[in-house]
Amino acid sequence: MNVAETTKPATIRQRPVPELGRLPRPVYARVENLRHRSATRPHSHPWVQLSYASRGVLQIRTAGGLFLAPPQWAILVPPRQEHTVVNSAGTEMRSLYIDARALPGSEGSCRVLAVSGLLREMIGHFSGLPAEYDEDGPDGRLARVMLDLVQAAPRVAFSLPWPAEPGLHAICAEILAAPRRPLRPAAWCAALGVSQRTLERAFMRDTGMNLRTWRLRARLLGALPLLQRGDSVTDVALACGYGSTSSFIASFRRFFGGTPGSFSGARARD
Known part of the structure; x- marks a missing residue:
């Protein structure tokens, strides 16, 4: 039994996990506007996930704890960590999937990070770029600076150990x-x-x-x-x-x- 099983509300809607065999670039933005409260099934993937919502509250549930993030924070999910993503109603998700080689030190457990105003704006701008952006052009430079900000983002102790x-x-x-x-x-x-x-x-x-x-x-x-x-x-x-x-x-x-x-x-x- 884990936290995803013991705290799952009976009326929550299920939403699918995207079918993505590989990342088209070292950083891939996933944009979702979620009208209703919903949750994914427990899953994992070989890349890092930065779960961020510009509006609403995201919750990551793992066997080891609950991690919550309003727009002031984001949740970093390490590669191969099984997790469930739960969103509040009216959530505007702007998450990043990141090749683990592009973000050293991302292994371990989930963590909640403080999102600066600059990082928030960069995530918002990057979310509007083509999935196969030019890695050697301005978009690629933006992605690298954005990852530097993720790497430097302060960790905050706003989780609930299970x-x-x-x-x-x-x-x-x-x-x-x-x-x-x-x-x-x-x-x-x-x-x-x-x-x-x-x-x-x-x-x-x-x-x-x-x-x-x-x-x-x-x-x-x-x-x-x-x-x-x-x-x-x-x-x-x-x-x-x-x-x-x-x-x-x-x-x-x-x-x-x-x-x-x-x-x-x-x-x-x-």
Whole structure:
């Protein structure tokens, strides 16, 4: 069992994975305007994928975690990493498929990268170029500079690690499905046949954080699609389990370094 299976909503639409045997150039842009919330099947490919959306929220799900990206961020998926891509409704995807030889150091695990204004504009411009652009001309130089910016993009810790222990999967899925619900350590311990101390140690070992911290991060990351959808900050705070808007804003600012309003899709459309 992995995160793509345990958190898959029942009503989500499926969208196909493109049939692409090879990349026509070292960098290939894939443009999609996705009206409805949808997901791909779990898949992998031999190239690097930079999943980026100029509007909406993208989510990459792997066996090891959840990675979310509103327009301020992108998700780098290494070659041969099995993953599912989930998008919010109204997402404008501008993703890059990159030959691994053109982006050294891209191996390992998925990572969330901060997207600068310059990189955002270059991705947007590159997305309009022919797939078989002239590698030795201006378009090829643009692609190489764009990859330099991807290589230099700061990594941000806005992901949600998924435990390796199968017995902890249901706990995480329950928290994600109902972030407002109080934690139930006694019930979980009884179901798993372990003490609370053993449960806490196992969760810390697999995720690097305790249950309360994991739930806090899940709540805050879960707020991003709601904000991008245009929900009010008050409604998002309540949906994520906060008793007051002010406590939500303070927690959001501490984690993301900005206010919920700066991530609002309604603001972006004004």
